[in-house]
Amino acid sequence: MKIIVLFGSPNQNGSTKLLVKQFEKGAIEAGHSVEIFDVTKAKIGSCFGCVHCGYEGPCVQNDDMQNLKASILNADMLVFATPLYYYGMTAQLKATVDRFCFFNSSLTRKHIKSALIAVAWNSDSWTFDALTTIIKRL
Numbered sequence: 001m002k003i004i005v006l007f008g009s010p011n012q013n014g015s016t017k018l019l020v021k022q023f024e025k026g027a028i029e030a031g032h033s034v035e036i037f038d039v040t041k042a043k044i045g046s047c048f049g050c051v052h053c054g055y056e057g058p059c060v061q062n063d064d065m066q067n068l069k070a071s072i073l074n075a076d077m078l079v080f081a082t083p084l085y086y087y088g089m090t091a092q093l094k095a096t097v098d099r100f101c102f103f104n105s106s107l108t109r110k111h112i113k114s115a116l117i118a119v120a121w122n123s124d125s126w127t128f129d130a131l132t133t134i135i136k137r138l
């Protein structure tokens with residue numbers, strides 16, 4: 001399987017990175033290929049909400065989302081990796097997800113496998129509820 005990981009932590013030496021590295025190791029050992037795309041370093045503007053794309057068409061912004069779109073649509077599995085920031089994903093990862101807008105139909109049609117790698121300070125059973133609800137509905 002081709003796996004793409006959207007790495008969403010601005011911390012390059014934290015728990016999210018640790019888990020993503022372990023995930024990558026395991027996936028490669030199991031025969032998969034893994035691309036780690038760091039959304040915190042990429043040039044990805046937040047969605048303007050203009051809906052010029054009509055939810056499937058060219059985006060008015062010309063940035064790293066163009067390459068990322070191709071990688072995602074070419075992958076078999078999409079992994080979201082983020083620390084919990086106020087019960088959700090980081091702003092950088094959310095901005096990236098919002099930009100899925102311009103290939104929304106292609107992505108939905110693809111029924112791509114997905115997974116979430118998330119870390120938090122809190123250990124209550126409900127800590128990840130909001131985040132997992134969002135990811136499940138994407």
Ligand SMILES: Cc1cc2nc3c(=O)[nH]c(=O)nc-3n(C[C@H](O)[C@H](O)[C@H](O)COP(=O)(O)O)c2cc1C
Pocket residue numbers: 009011013014015016017083084085086087088119120121122123127
């Ligand atoms: C801006 C910000 C918001 C955070 N919000 C939460 C939160 O809502 N719940 C929680 O349990 N931890 C929260 N944390 C703690 C981080 O999720 C936790 O420290 C995580 O391990 C950081 O990931 P990293 O090691 O990849 O940087 C927050 C941290 C920051 C910096």
